[in-house]
Amino acid sequence: DDEDSKEVVRHNLRVLQTFSHPSHILKYLAVSLKHAELNPGVKMYHLLMQDWVKNNWGKSPPNIEEDFSQSCWACRKVAEDPATLKTCTDCKVARYCDRDCQRQEWKVHKLLHKELEHTKDILEKNENENEGEEEEPMF
Numbered sequence: 001d002d003e004d005s006k007e008v009v010r011h012n013l014r015v016l017q018t019f020s021h022p023s024h025i026l027k028y029l030a031v032s033l034k035h036a037e038l039n040p041g042v043k044m045y046h047l048l049m050q051d052w053v054k055n056n057w058g059k060s061p062p063n064i065e066e067d068f069s070q071s072c073w074a075c076r077k078v079a080e081d082p083a084t085l086k087t088c089t090d091c092k093v094a095r096y097c098d099r100d101c102q103r104q105e106w107k108v109h110k111l112l113h114k115e116l117e118h119t120k121d122i123l124e125k126n127e128n129e130n131e132g133e134e135e136e137p138m139f
Helices: 002-019 025-034 040-057 064-069 099-130
Strands: none
Touching: 002 025, 002 099, 025 040, 025 064, 025 099
């Protein structure tokens, strides 16, 4: 279990290092927004901030999910017809022109797959630990 904890810490540091880079931040958000059931706080914050920006500045922020579904995640080329882009069969979010672009991006993208896997494992573990426990009223 201690080794598992160390691996999670190493993974989190890799994710932070990789996705804090300006060219990757929106990729992380696109996956987090698509898989909001794993971390609803990200989606909630995103929606609240969209409303805040619109109400305070009268501007509509870009639609990250839509923008990233219309272009290749590796070369950033916008597809004339987004249906021609290949979608990652695992996360169902990343889009690529072809196998070459997918291979070029794989080192970065596989961290997102690992992130989804870790989050699902943690949620499942928490659910299993809470099974059989009687919920106490909140008030």
